[in-house]
Amino acid sequence: MTAVLDPTCALARVSGADLRVPLVQGGTRDYANFDYAASAPALAQVADRVTELLPYYASVHRGAGYPSRISTRCYEAARETVRDFLRCAGDQEVVFTRNTTDALNLLAACVPGDTVVLDIEHHANFLPWARRGRRVVPVADTVTGTIDRIDTELRAKPAALLAVTGASNVTGEVLPLTELTALAHHHGARIVVDAAQLAPHRSIDLCATGIDYVVFSGHKLYAPFGAGVLAGRRDWLDAAPPYLAGGGAVTEVTTESAAWADAPHRHEAGSPNVLGAAALAAACEVLTELAASAEEHERALTDRLRGGLEGIAGVRCLRIWADSPDCVGIVAFTVDGFEAGRVAAYLSAEHAIGVRDGRFCAHPLLARFGIYAALRASIGLGATAADIDRLLDAVRSLVAHGPQWNYARSDGQWDPVPETRPGLAAEAARGAAPCTT
Structure with a gap:
């Protein structure tokens, strides 16, 4: 030690x-x-990354100027760094958000059915699902008993999604996520993990575990610059209306219609938080190393x-x-x-x-x-x-x-x-x- x-x-x-x-x-x-x-x-490395990028900060994706090209490359490179940090599967995309709450509200607008949640969740992983059909499972005194209750709920009535905490924000206790993922999939549901407290402390491997979606915040990951992450399967994200309607989320606009881009850009309308994404990526690099x-x-x-x-x-x-x-x-x-x-x-x-x-x-x-x-x-x-x-x-x-x-x-x-x-x-x-x- x-x-x-x-x-x-x-x-x-x-x-x-x-x-x-x-x-x-x-x-x-x-x-x-x-x-x-x-x-x-x-983290010191995060602050250094932001300081290094600040002179080159510019609008991304469509600028021809050198700072704009540098900012674009840094922003998209940050997306790939987060993908590596989470070991995303091939069909999973990384969407930059403001924080965990923002990411969960985005996903809630994409879910085509009921969501099953536990009664111990942070409000960010409890309140958004009420608008689309929330079913609450009270936890038991043991993890084993709690998993049995989730199994019973999913067996009794189909659900589109199981939403669980990765680590309790109150007690720090961690659930067996691989087991819960297998359980959700067995019943035809997907799973989202609120990793706001898990990601700063434990490695997350979406490919190995089969987890469908994960969300977390930069400000809890030693990168307090206003960025968060929703990472997961793109089909629901591509089928849902854009989280925000605006520039960057479209491929073509007429006075009568709009052709929306695919995820992740479909849900990143407006000028993105380039510095926040770069800071978050720097934190992911340090945490991977440590x-x-x-x-x-x-x-x-x-x-x-x-x-x-x-x-x-x-x-x-x-x-x-x-x-x-x-x-x-x-x-x-x-x-x-x-x-x-x-x-x-x-x-x-x-x-x-x-x-x-x-x-x-x-x-x-x-x-x-x-x-x-x-x-x-x-x-x-x-x-x-x-x-x-x-x-x-x-x-x-x-x-x-x-x-x-x-x-x-x-x-x-x-x-x-x-x-x-x-x-x-x-x-x-x-x-x-x-x-x-």
């Missing part, structure tokens, strides 16, 4: 790695980022985090299934006697540690846990064992002694009172007095 023998060793350099932030009690401290699952910082060491690095840090939290009295780590076969670097937990938002505010204000709190756009899943909100610590390439230990020490201190500062809730968010940190203190002074209920 050489990747984490040095407590201060990160696997890759990310933007903000040397960021120091103010503490509410005074002074500054290195920022410990445990919010990768929401938006990951840019795949084996990244998984080892992450497992060691995740085990250290979960084991440490489970050893603290009053801390509960959340799990969906008792038999989940794998878990990416995401740990959700609660602390007895403290609201999640208050804990998150304490970690930030007094310890310069960033975590996520709330319901994580997965309200039905939090309801299954019987809680309104939780905390989520997520690990990425820039995380270190020293960061893990800082978080554990801060939680232990909270449980043993409570926060050393006052906190109050205003408009649903907990804030230190008084707020002394530069940039936030003036904002707090302009706002209304916080409530203390």
Whole structure:
């Protein structure tokens, strides 16, 4: 486990790695980022790629100027890089979107029938299907039981698509995707995998698994420049109306009609996000190179985090299934006697540690846990064992002694009172007095 023998060793350099932030009690401290699952910082190689391309940025596909030709080649090369990253099959196309939510809404408009989903999904993989016939399967206490329930649902009534998470955005638990793909195909359905949390942590092989569609976001893949991906079988994409009607999506237009292009351009109308696509491709290249060491690095840090939290009295780590076969670097937990938002505010204000709190756009899943909100610590390439230990020490201190500062809730968010940190203190002074209920 050489990747984490040095407590201060990160696997890759990310933007903000040397960021120091103010503490509410005074002074500054290195920022410990445990919010990768929401938006990951840019990898150094990604930032370098964008900086390199910026002087050549121009409109793509129909420009004769040298920058336009360079931008076009970079944009289409990015598409091929993503294809390689996902090991796409021959009939699968890569469509660039804004993010995972955008990609799933695009696909939802193409599905010729019902979609079966689980009740644990992120809202991005839950809400779009309601417009085209959504059937919700409640998960069981085990993965095996959950697969049985999906099997029963698909057997009882045909569906066009099974939509599942690759890794839970709340608990990080991973489903057996090859098995689910075979199950969907057995019942005549296709499968789409929401890989927003899976792609930054695990390799995805569409050809080997048979997965029909996969979606993910650049901003969770160390490329926060506004690009996402829908990759998958082109027949549904070619048969559906364009996601957006406009230039670039057509081959011919008259005053009476339009001849639409095939996918992927059919669904990429308007000026595309060239820089975002190039950034995303750069991240794919780095993750492909680091795949084996990244998984080892992450497992060691995740085990250290979960084991440490489970050893603290009053801390509960959340799990969906008792038999989940794998878990990416995401740990959700609660602390007895403290609201999640208050804990998150304490970690930030007094310890310069960033975590996520709330319901994580997965309200039905939090309801299954019987809680309104939780905390989520997520690990990425820039995380270190020293960061893990800082978080554990801060939680232990909270449980043993409570926060050393006052906190109050205003408009649903907990804030230190008084707020002394530069940039936030003036904002707090302009706002209304916080409530203390």
